[in-house]
Amino acid sequence: MKTNSRHKMLPKAIKKAQAKRPLSFGERIEVRGFYFVLFVFFSFATFAQNAMVKVEIDTTNIRIGEQFNLKISINETENVILPKLQLKGLEVIDSTKIDTLKNSLIRRYILTGFDSGAFYIPQQQIFVKNQAYLTDSLLVNVATVAVDTTKIKKFPIKSIKSEPYTFDDFKIYIYISLAVLAIIAFWIYWFVIRKRKEEEEAPTYRTLPPYEEAIYRLNELDEKLLWQNNKVKEYYSELTEIVRGYIERELKVPALENTTDEVLSMLKDFKNAETIQTSKETIDKLKDLLREADLVKFAKSKPLAPEIEDDRKDAEYIIGNLKPKPTIEKEEEDGLE
Numbered sequence: 001m002k003t004n005s006r007h008k009m010l011p012k013a014i015k016k017a018q019a020k021r022p023l024s025f026g027e028r029i030e031v032r033g034f035y036f037v038l039f040v041f042f043s044f045a046t047f048a049q050n051a052m053v054k055v056e057i058d059t060t061n062i063r064i065g066e067q068f069n070l071k072i073s074i075n076e077t078e079n080v081i082l083p084k085l086q087l088k089g090l091e092v093i094d095s096t097k098i099d100t101l102k103n104s105l106i107r108r109y110i111l112t113g114f115d116s117g118a119f120y121i122p123q124q125q126i127f128v129k130n131q132a133y134l135t136d137s138l139l140v141n142v143a144t145v146a147v148d149t150t151k152i153k154k155f156p157i158k159s160i161k162s163e164p165y166t167f168d169d170f171k172i173y174i175y176i177s178l179a180v181l182a183i184i185a186f187w188i189y190w191f192v193i194r195k196r197k198e199e200e201e202a203p204t205y206r207t208l209p210p211y212e213e214a215i216y217r218l219n220e221l222d223e224k225l226l227w228q229n230n231k232v233k234e235y236y237s238e239l240t241e242i243v244r245g246y247i248e249r250e251l252k253v254p255a256l257e258n259t260t261d262e263v264l265s266m267l268k269d270f271k272n273a274e275t276i277q278t279s280k281e282t283i284d285k286l287k288d289l290l291r292e293a294d295l296v297k298f299a300k301s302k303p304l305a306p307e308i309e310d311d312r313k314d315a316e317y318i319i320g321n322l323k324p325k326p327t328i329e330k331e332e333e334d335g336l337e
Contacts, residue, residue, distance in 0.1 A: 051075065053126050055135040063143050064116060067093060070109040072135065074126060080105055081127040087111070089119035090140065113142035210249040214319045217242045218312075227308050235308070236293040239315055243289065246319050251276065260290040267322075275325055282321045285314045 054073040062068050074080055077100055085092060093110040100106075113119060121138040208216065221242065226235035247255040247263065251270065255263050264287050270276040271283065289311055295301035303311070 052128060053124075053133045053135050055121070055124065055138065057121070057138055057140065060139060061141045061143065062113065063145055064114055065112060067110050067112045068140070070111055070121065072107050072109075072124065072126070074105040074128065075103070076128045077103055077105055079129045082107060083125065083127075085109060086122055086124065087119075088122065089113060089115060089117065089142075090121065111140075113140070116142050116144045118142075210246050211319060213249070214242055214246040215316070217245075218316060218319075222312075227305075232302060232308070233297055236296045236311075239311065240290060240293040243286070243315050243318055247322065250322070251324055260287075260294055263290065276323065277325050278322045282318055286318050286322070289314050289318065 052075055056071045058069045090111050090113045093112055095109045096107060098105050098107045118139060118141050121140060123134040123137050126133050221238050244255040253266055267283055271278060292311060
């Protein structure tokens with residue numbers, strides 16, 4: 001403890017002693033020993049830093065634009081973090097990946113400078129096993145290239161030369177033109193070609209007379225084989241729709257919208273008024289057919305195959321024997337009178 005206190009007081013004692021009297025031989029030995037200890041301490045700290053991380057450059061003097069190499073070496077391979085290189089006045093042209101060589105890591109950089117002057121490569125902080133180490137700072141001189149203006153041949157000033165045209169100069173106009181052409185082509189196709197094509201391809205249908213249409217639809221119904229595939233309800237729905245459609249077109253009454261009783265009542269009235277050509281048997285067959293269809297559709301009745309075939313025959317019989325009374329005879333009678 002006494003020795004430490006003595007060392008702390010030593011600089012002050014030295015200053016006082018120098019001011020008052022020259023130092024004795026023993027005091028000079030103590031002063032030299034103190035400075036030697038400080039020198040050894042800082043040398044050891046610097047050696048520990050340099051022993052772990054090291055930075056080197058292949059030259060300290062370059063000309064503007066000239067390249068030089070920087071190498072950072074780390075005497076450790078595990079838990080090493082090498083941050084991005086921090087520079088002032090110099091630029092990184094390229095760098096290599098970290099190489100492993102004899103239990104050490106090495107990374108090389110290619111640097112250059114584009115401004116003249118003296119630039120420091122500052123200390124780089126490198127972390128090894130969560131401990132920070134600093135590299136040395138290095139001075140690099142960037143010199144300008146001397147130009148002897150007396151030896152440069154002078155030429156007259158030339159007029160401004162226009163640059164040659166490239167695709168980029170016209171691409172915006174090309175894109176606009178293509179867009180306009182696309183819109184025009186679409187307009188022509190949509191309003192001219194498509195409309196004309198639809199008119200040409202529009203199918204033309206010839207309206208069949210009521211009787212021919214009804215027979216044609218009955219044959220189509222037979223080809224569907226609905227009741228043969230246990231679709232009895234669908235079969236009777238289409239069958240009665242064909243018969244009702246025939247009555248509606250032939251007699252010009254709303255047979256599709258009316259109920260079974262309403263249709264039968266209208267036909268009885270027409271027959272009593274003698275405005276249709278039919279028989280009581282035809283109306284009875286129609287009555288049985290429509291009521292059988294109602295039972296199948298609403299009461300889930302399931303007629304047998306012979307009954308279904310008979311209803312199909314009755315439908316064709318009704319269509320063939322239910323017609324409006326011709327008006328030609330009346331016109332002929334009026335002419336005779």
